[in-house]
Amino acid sequence: MAQEDVFKKLVSHCKEYGFVFPSSDIYDGLGAVYDYGQMGVELKNNIKRYWWDSMVMLHENIVGLDSAIFMHPTIWKASGHVDAFNDPLIDNKDSKKRYRADVLIEEQLAKYDDKINKEVGKAAKRFGDTFDEAQYRATSPRVLEHQAKRDALHDRFVKALNETNLEELRQIIVDEEIVCPISGTKNWTEVRQFNLMFSTEMGSTADGAMKIYLRPETAQGIFVNYLNVQKTGRMKIPFGIAQIGKAFRNEIVARQFIFRMREFEQMEMQFFVRPGTELEWFAKWKALRLKWHQALGFGADHYRYHDHDKLAHYANAATDIEFLMPFGFKEVEGIHSRTDFDLSQHEKFSGKSIKYFDPELNESYTPYVIETSIGVDRMFLSVMSASYKEETLEGGETRVVLRLPAPLAPVKLAVMPLVKKDGLPEKAREIVDDLKFHFYCQYDEKDSIGKRYRRQDAIGTPYCVTVDHQSTEDNTVTLRDRDTMRQERVPIGELNAIIGHRVNITSLLKTL
Ligand code: GAP
Numbered sequence: 001m002a003q004e005d006v007f008k009k010l011v012s013h014c015k016e017y018g019f020v021f022p023s024s025d026i027y028d029g030l031g032a033v034y035d036y037g038q039m040g041v042e043l044k045n046n047i048k049r050y051w052w053d054s055m056v057m058l059h060e061n062i063v064g065l066d067s068a069i070f071m072h073p074t075i076w077k078a079s080g081h082v083d084a085f086n087d088p089l090i091d092n093k094d095s096k097k098r099y100r101a102d103v104l105i106e107e108q109l110a111k112y113d114d115k116i117n118k119e120v121g122k123a124a125k126r127f128g129d130t131f132d133e134a135q136y137r138a139t140s141p142r143v144l145e146h147q148a149k150r151d152a153l154h155d156r157f158v159k160a161l162n163e164t165n166l167e168e169l170r171q172i173i174v175d176e177e178i179v180c181p182i183s184g185t186k187n188w189t190e191v192r193q194f195n196l197m198f199s200t201e202m203g204s205t206a207d208g209a210m211k212i213y214l215r216p217e218t219a220q221g222i223f224v225n226y227l228n229v230q231k232t233g234r235m236k237i238p239f240g241i242a243q244i245g246k247a248f249r250n251e252i253v254a255r256q257f258i259f260r261m262r263e264f265e266q267m268e269m270q271f272f273v274r275p276g277t278e279l280e281w282f283a284k285w286k287a288l289r290l291k292w293h294q295a296l297g298f299g300a301d302h303y304r305y306h307d308h309d310k311l312a313h314y315a316n317a318a319t320d321i322e323f324l325m326p327f328g329f330k331e332v333e334g335i336h337s338r339t340d341f342d343l344s345q346h347e348k349f350s351g352k353s354i355k356y357f358d359p360e361l362n363e364s365y366t367p368y369v370i371e372t373s374i375g376v377d378r379m380f381l382s383v384m385s386a387s388y389k390e391e392t393l394e395g396g397e398t399r400v401v402l403r404l405p406a407p408l409a410p411v412k413l414a415v416m417p418l419v420k421k422d423g424l425p426e427k428a429r430e431i432v433d434d435l436k437f438h439f440y441c442q443y444d445e446k447d448s449i450g451k452r453y454r455r456q457d458a459i460g461t462p463y464c465v466t467v468d469h470q471s472t473e474d475n476t477v478t479l480r481d482r483d484t485m486r487q488e489r490v491p492i493g494e495l496n497a498i499i500g501h502r503v504n505i506t507s508l509l510k511t512l
Contacts, residue, residue, distance in 0.1 A: 007326035010388050011257050013400065017459050019043065019384070020258060032254030032262045039459050040380070042410030042440065044265075047379050048244055049505050050408065051267045054292055054512055055242040062240035062269065063233050067221025069246060073212050075220050076197065078349035079342060080314075085216060086193040088169055089252045092180035093187040099180075100253050101169045101191045105157050108176050110328065112150035119143050154309070161310045166191040196249045198262075214248035219371060221245070222270045223342045226367075227354045230272075237356060237367055238281065240271040244376070256327060258377040265376035272367035274358070275340065281370045282317045282337040288512075289335060289372050290321055295511045296405045298386040304329055314341030323382040332382055333374035340366040383408060387460060393485075402460030403483055405508065411461045412439040412503040413495075416452050418468040420445050428467040431477070431492060438496055439503050457482055463499050 014020040018037035022029035036044050055062050076082050088101040119142050124131045137143055153176065160168040170191045179186050197216050201209040215221065222241045229241055244267045254260050273281045286305070293303055301324070308318040317337040322329040343366045347354050355364040387402045406412065415431050417424035425445055432441045442461070444452050449466060456464050464480040471477050471492070478487045479498065490498060501507055 003326045006388070007257075007385070009390075010326065010385055013388060013458070014040070014257075014384065032251060032260065034258050034261060034377075039410045043383070043404070043408060043460075044376060044380055046408045046410070046505065047376060047383065048265075048267065050508055051292075051374070051379075052242065052244065053505060053509055055240070055269055058509060058512065059240065061235065061238060062242055062271075063229060063235070065222055065225055065229060065241050065243045066245065067218070067225055067243060069215050069248075070202065070212055071215060071221065071224070073210065074349050075224060075346070076213050076216075078345040079220050079223075080345070081197055081213070081216060082195075085196050087196060087252055088166055088191045089194045090170065090173065090191045091189040092183055092185065093189060094185045095180050095183035097180060097182050098252050101166075101173060102157075102161065103253060104178050105153070105169070105172055105176070108178055109150060109154060109157070112146050112153070115146045116143055116150070119146070158309045166193070194250075194252055196251065198248045198250055215246075216249050217247050217373070218243045218245045218266045218268045219270060219373065220342070222268065223369075224346055226270070226272060226343065227356075230356065237358060238271060238273045238277075240269050242267070242269040244268075258381050259325070259327075259330065261377055266373060267376055267379075268371065268373045271370040271372075272356070273370060274361075275365060275368045278337050278339065278368040278370060279317060282335065285370050285372055286319055286335050289333060289374075291512060293321060293323070293332075295508055296383070296386075296408070302382075302386060306331065312336075314339055323378075323386075325382060326385050330378075332378045333372065336371045336373070338369045338371055340368050342369065343367065399454055399457050401457040401482065404460035404462075406462040406503045407505045407508045409460045409462050409503065410440065411442045411456070411459060412463065413441045413499060414444050414452070414456045414461050414464045415441055416444050416449060416464060416466050418449065418466055422469060423472055424467050424469070427471055428465075431465065431467070431495065435496060438500055453480065453485075462503060465495065 017039055019040035021035045021037055023033035023035050024030045052064070056064050089098055090101045090104070091098050119140060120133060120136060123136050123140070124133065153172070156168070156172055159165075160172065170188065173188060174186065177186060198214040199211050200214065202212045203209045222243055226241060229235060230239070245265065246263060247266045248263050251260050251262055254262060271281060271285065290303060290305070294300055303324075304322050306320040306322050306329075308320070311318055315336050315338055319335050320331040321333040321335070323332045343354055347366065354366070356367050357364045383404065384402070387404045389401050389403055390398060391401060392398050413435060415428045417428040428443060428445070432443045435441050444455070446452070453464060460482070462482045464482070466478045466480070468478070475492045476489050477492055477495070479490045479495070480487045
């Protein structure tokens, strides 16, 4: 099945089974805003719990924070968002569709990469075991030709971005003959800058209302509280502050479902270190964060680093962790070495000293910061897309199954009486009433057992228990495993011991 079709199916699966709904659905939706349904909210909470515990519970020197969405507007002046949180946008005059100029060029670069990879793939098939990929890449005239074009484009693109040269960005689009995917034409407008922050007014107009912004990242709430936390928590450098919360961006190109939203959620951690040690910490966090992702078991081939070509003026290192989505490798998390830029700016704009006194060095300084920043919604999408499977079973029957990591699954156990009589529902309810204190259980008595299994497979429930007539005699049930579909007879009293540790977030945390 084409990846595009897989993605479409995933989107409709998310709606059909209560994971994600378009916001304001009965009013035909609101662009790039989504609601999480009864299953989605459970999965989302589990992702957040996995992140939070891995940061705050597993690190003595990381603590949490929940700062407000509304903040003093000068914060966004100091952080540079008012002046520079822009995207370069370009319109196609025929389709009237708006695009990010940098994204159009990045997609063009990816096309060159695809061409190179195709050449290499074909050669690998042709030569079999004797194939030397490095040598082929270095000598094949076709590969070299594509590579040269790619490198030239890449250098031009990076230069234009670094110089914020909007005319040159447009010229690249023209020279590369990039067409609008809707109209198929090259009839482009100029490239313009567009600020991504939403604003609103605080206070009544009579009082002189103040223009404030909906935060475009949670990080600034951490920066402006860093000294409050450091002092009241008696934190010693190096230490971190973790926060989960909503962020808002007026994205120009808001497609691809929950990948790029206007209201989304971030999980950010700012790690404050001694100046001069930041690159060492950057390397540590880069490795730790990849490990966190890989512990979910989707396979190392689903992830890659993307080191930034264009560093923000305040950063001295930056990388993305990209995940193989149905539409290619895409950024899920950013890890940035932000130097002392943010704290110094807040010091300057607030006029207050926010230096840290280092008792070991007996001196005060502005700490440097390593940031790890991951979008909850993108993480959700990556987990869903890697878990969604359509399988053909023995006998030709098909099933849709979400092979979610058990600790992230919304429902951990479904309890089903074989029939709705002979005391089986009561027995099944007893099991739920006992286990519901340990993990999320669902009682399900409607339809045939086969249909009930399919329903639970479709929401990713790792275990199902069937209560039959034997259960009322010997207190045993059949326990079915979602992935293998194998069933075993187990005592009811042992269910928690068998399932509990497998579905608990702790089992994931222990692998980190
Ligand atoms: N404080 C740094 C920061 O915000 P970013 O790379 O702009 O960095 C971090 O965003 C993460 O937030 C991204 O890797 C992505 O997962 C998520 N994110 C950013 N914009 C998003 C959007 N419009 N919709 C969903 N997630 C988004």
